[in-house]
Amino acid sequence: MKRSKIFFLIAGAFFLFSCSKNQEKYHFIKGDDLGFFIFDDFIKEFNDQSKIVKYQFTGGGAQTGLFSLMDETVDVVFSLKELNNEDLALLKSKKINLEIIPIIRVPIIFISHKTLPIANVNQKQMKAIASGYTKYWWQMGTRKERNILAEFGEIEFASLDSRNGEYHFVRKWLNLNDFDLDSHYSKHNSEIQDYVSQNISSIGYLALPFYNKTEDTKIIFSDQSLESTGYLMINKNSFKQSGEKEKFIISFKNYLSSNSLNLLQKGIKVINETQSE
Template sequence: MKKISLRLLVFLSLTLFSLSVSGEQKKTITIKGSDTMVILVQKWTESFPDKSVQFQVTGGGSGTGIAALINGTTDICSASRPLKPAEIQQLKEKYNSNGVEIKVAIDGLSVYANKKNPLAKISIEQLRKVFTGKITNWKELGGEDHKIVLYSRENNSGTYEYFKDHVLEKQDFDPAVQHMVGTAALVNAISKDKWGIGYGGAAYASGVKDLAVSLDENGKAELPTEANILSNKYPISRYLYFYLREAPKDETKKFVDWVIGKDGQKVVKEVGYFPLKKK
């Protein structure tokens, strides 16, 4: 009886030890935020060489990801805009930290049109007038005589906020704008609407065409190519970010270091975004 009890005790001890070791080996890193960055983040997590690390990737918009970071429900926030002062203050009050900002890629903000639309270029000033309702017909831009149909990201999107701040100069969008949940949905809508126009990450421009963009009507219009974005010739580009509550450690640090390293930046280019400029 004592032998059986001893054997059982040893078996249970080894089993519990094995489960403990197994649990320690599997770390799940949660990443939540920018819809613009979802396809890039998913590709990063699939390509990360340490297969003992698991990932949970969700979108919802930069604002949603930042809220999750503040609430402690995600390890990493992916964002297509910088943190606002009020968000930094919330992190400071809750965690005694301003948060950690890590630039992970560069994105050109494309202006999408339907492939059947003959218009090839647009200026920043014209874009501002189009999305604030001051220009409502394609013929005012040199196109065909038809009403312009506006598509935008939703207001919890970092892309929406960037476009409003940098293109509209903080003016309100035309109330006629149709707000789409995610860039993929916006691109899909424009691909089916000859008279539609919208904006979003360069990597999503599949099934639609990019309009060349100039600073003003007399300036040279440029497409969001890597050369034009990295040389600052294309007028609408931005960094993409990871935000954390504190400096990354252990598996999270290994992942972040890999993302901004040579192999992670190769993935950036493969997906259709632009790698960080070499220092």
């Protein structure tokens, strides 16, 4: 008899626990990998305090996130890519009611192998490299420098693939329809630095927070104009409960504001209300 009572007590407790877990509602955020720097701690804090509504962030890139938003498999996208007319038309056709909020700015930098005997390049030179117009390093030097640069051979341009917001931002900044067909493409920022550090003839770009000074690379180009804006793109249709979306936005902005100095040390500039106007 006692065993039966214990069994029913355990079963009842498990049932109540299961019910409480079933009441949890998750909102999914997808987008550029830079989001791991800004969402991880926020989501942990928010989920610890919220009994029902929870959030989860996965990377995968801005473009992947936008497609998922259109399929309504995610609720929010973090994107370093500005929406183009094609994106807007697709979102409209899917009847996605979108709210877009600029939240951060981040520098994009170009890096090369540290042994490359070139101190820096300019935007015009980067466009020539990325487009494939300039194919060899000797083309970048003076007559005296060409023999040394010739040892570095053919230029290998390393780019993030089209899933990533940085890809779209850099392509737009260079005013190119696409990069050279022989470009090396990577899924993640960290892979760019790994590739450049292992290939002395390569040059590539990545978001500043991913740059590791201990690698065999150096920054060969950085400029204030090469600063990308990160956006929250929220599907309003996903937030049915009154005040649910507003609570998320306010909580997230408060988190960014209170952690702005820490984020700035990583190269991420928080946009305040005045700056976004």
